[in-house]
Amino acid sequence: MTRKIALLGSTGSIGTQALDVISMYPDLFTAEVLVAGNNLDLLIRQARMFVPDAVVIANKSYYNKLHESLADLPVKVYCGDDAIDQVVQGDNVDMVLASMVGYSGLRPTLSAIKAGKDIALANKETLVAAGKLIRDAAEITGSRIVPVDSEHSAILQCLAGEKSDTVEKITLTASGGPFLNYTAEMLRNVRPSDALKHPNWEMGNKVTIDSASMMNKGLEVIEAKWLFNLRPDQIEVIIHPQSLIHSFVHFSDGSVKAQLGMPDMRVPILYALSYPDRLKSDLPRLDFNRCGNLTFFEPDQSRFRNLALAYEAMKRGGNIPCIMNAANEVAVHSFLDEEIRFTDIPEIIEYAMTTTEPPDKISVETIEKSDSEGRLAAREYINKIIKKS
Numbered sequence: 256m257t258r259k260i261a262l263l264g265s266t267g268s269i270g271t272q273a274l275d276v277i278s279m280y281p282d283l284f285t286a287e288v289l290v291a292g293n294n295l296d297l298l299i300r301q302a303r304m305f306v307p308d309a310v311v312i313a314n315k316s317y318y319n320k321l322h323e324s325l326a327d328l329p330v331k332v333y334c335g336d337d338a339i340d341q342v343v344q345g346d347n348v349d350m351v352l353a354s355m356v357g358y359s360g361l362r363p364t365l366s367a368i369k370a371g372k373d374i375a376l377a378n379k380e381t382l383v384a385a386g387k388l389i390r391d392a393a394e395i396t397g398s399r400i401v402p403v404d405s406e407h408s409a410i411l412q413c414l415a416g417e418k419s420d421t422v423e424k425i426t427l428t429a430s431g432g433p434f435l436n437y438t439a440e441m442l443r444n445v446r447p448s449d450a451l452k453h454p455n456w457e458m459g460n461k462v463t464i465d466s467a468s469m470m471n472k473g474l475e476v477i478e479a480k481w482l483f484n485l486r487p488d489q490i491e492v493i494i495h496p497q498s499l500i501h502s503f504v505h506f507s508d509g510s511v512k513a514q515l516g517m518p519d520m521r522v523p524i525l526y527a528l529s530y531p532d533r534l535k536s537d538l539p540r541l542d543f544n545r546c547g548n549l550t551f552f553e554p555d556q557s558r559f560r561n562l563a564l565a566y567e568a569m570k571r572g573g574n575i576p577c578i579m580n581a582a583n584e585v586a587v588h589s590f591l592d593e594e595i596r597f598t599d600i601p602e603i604i605e606y607a608m609t610t611t612e613p614p615d616k617i618s619v620e621t622i623e624k625s626d627s628e629g630r631l632a633a634r635e636y637i638n639k640i641i642k643k644s
Contacts, residue, residue, distance in 0.1 A: 260528065261288035261348045261372075263339070263363055266297040268459045269354035269377045269403065269520065274301060276525050279536065284528055288342050290363075292355070293317070299324045306330060308347055311338050313359075339363045344370035350528065353378045354403070356461050357584050358626055361385055365619070371396040375527035377403035379471075379478045380584075384577040385622050386481035400482065401527045406475055407482055408523035409501035409514035411530075414483070417506070425485065426503040427475055428495040429554065432467040435496060439558055445597045447590060464587045465561075468600050469554065473565020477576050480569060487569050492562065493551050499541060500549065517541050560601035564608065574613040574625040581629030582607035589637050599640055607632035 260277065264270045265286070277284040286305040291298040292313045302310045302325055309331040312321050318334035325332055333342065343351050343363050351367040352375040353360050360378035365385070367374060369392055376382070382389055393400055402408050406427045414422070433452050434442060450467040451460060465471035476490050498518040505511050516522050517539045525536060556563040561583070568579040586603040589595045595603070611628045614621040 257283060257285055258528065259285050259287035259347055259349045260375075261290070261343050261345075261351045261367075262286060262354070263290045263343070263351060263360060264292070264354035264356065264378075265289040265301055266291040266294035267354055267356060268462070269524065270352070271297075272521050273352050273354070273524050273528070274305065276521050276528060277305075280534065283534070287347055287349075288345070290339055290342070290355070292359070295321060302330055303328065309333060309342050309345075311335075311342055313339065336362065340366040343367040343372060348372055350375055352403070352524075352528070353381060356459060358384055358580060361622075365389065365392060368392045368396060368398040368400075371398055373399045373401065375401050375403050375524070375530075377524075379404060379474045380580050382478045382481045383474050383580045384626065385617075385619075386477070386576070387617055388619065388622070390481055399530075401530045402478075402482055403520075403523055403527045404475060404478070405516075405518070405520065405523045406502045407479060408526055410479065410483060410504060412514045412526070413502070413504040413512040417504075419484070421507045422483075422485075422489070423505045423507050424489040424491060425479060425483065426491050426493050426505065427472065427479065428498070428500055428502055428551075429469065429472045429492055430466070430498045431494045431496050431554075432469070434467055435494070437558075439598075442558065443596055443598045447593060450590075450597060460591060461584070461587055464590065465583070468561045468587075468597070469556075469559035470561035470565065470583050470587075470600070470604075472554075473562045473568075474580070476562075476565055477569045487566065492554055494554050495549070495551050497546070497549055499546060515541055561604065564601060564604050568608065574617060574621060575608060577622050577625045578611045578613065578629035578632075579604055579608055581626045582633035585630050585633035585637070589633075595637060595640050599637075603633050603636045603640075606636040 262270050277286050286307050288309050289307050290311045295317045311333045315334045322332045350373040353364040354377035357380050361381045364381045451463050453463050479490050500513050500515050503513045568576040582604045586600040607629045611632050
């Protein structure tokens with residue numbers, strides 16, 4: 256049977272690669288729903304190529320042009336956040352690929368889970384901000400959450416056929432990003448254009464900046480806790496610049512499993528869309544004769560403090576990870592706008608984590624409140640930085 260996919264963030268890096276995968280298997284997958292935020296022109300081209308049942312543009316100001324551009328096609332056209340929540344719940348959707356950037360992906364992903372849809376999760380911020388809510392909702396509806404991130408996909412593959420009580424710990428690999436060998440002083444002077452040059456992966460701007468600051472790995476650490484029901488002390492990070500080994504699982508008998516592959520996001524996307532099956536593909540193969548040396552070393556959490564802050568947020572729990580994530584999103588956008596230095600990012604996050612009071616209970620309402628307060632605290636600190644400069 257054909258699996259009908261709703262793509263949240265179809266015009267982003269993951270979304271466009273997912274559509275590439277879907278086009279390779281027209282008998283197995285269809286792009287049933289396409290959702291984008293602001294990239295109107297690309298959404299129109301995608302809709303004309305794949306002719307989905309529905310398209311949604313989050314930015315309501317683009318609705319009329321989108322509707323007019325697709326008037327000759329049998330495609331339903333909607334706009335706004337409420338429409339996104341509704342289309343993912345439709346009976347015509349089997350799986351939702353959640354790849355919207357940042358906190359914005361939480362609400363539609365939760366709506367899809369409450370409707371019992373399977374989730375191919377590429378939006379790590381969803382579990383960072385609301386891991387308990389997501390897990391609780393999935394347990395009630397039976398929604399299956401399959402990770403798309405290469406590291407978490409690797410863990411899932413290593414765990415196939417294993418019992419959860421035999422897992423001792425997991426190791427997430429990190430490339431180290433473009434500033435792996437930079438000194439603390441050199442990091443003070445990097446520009447957004449420098450940070451956007453990732454050595455191995457093609458990703459969107461926000462994720463690429465997070466990778467450069469090691470926050471991306473910090474978010475993945477928290478995501479792994481919820482995906483695989485692990486304690487903080489069972490999750491470690493190791494720098495692996497070649498990005499060929501995507502993660503390890505260590506077992507209680509001393510054995511270690513690793514999953515390897517080329518740094519190509521289409522591989523974990525395909526695995527998530529077809530899970531639990533593994534499909535044949537013509538995607539690039541790993542040639543060990545050309546790999547050279549594979550190297551590993553411990554991350555420097557003094558130079559890349561975001562990773563340490565993520566571990567702290569995970570250990571403190573509650574809504575602290577949500578506050579951390581909110582502050583990071585504001586800081587990253589401020590850095591891209593060249594309002595702040597790269598090295599200001601962890602200072603902003605730490606300020607928000609220190610000054611924002613988390614609520615006693617976790618709910619959709621308190622998460623939204625914490626997200627808002629985390630952003631306000633971050634902006635407050637950024638304004639102080641700007642005044643000093």
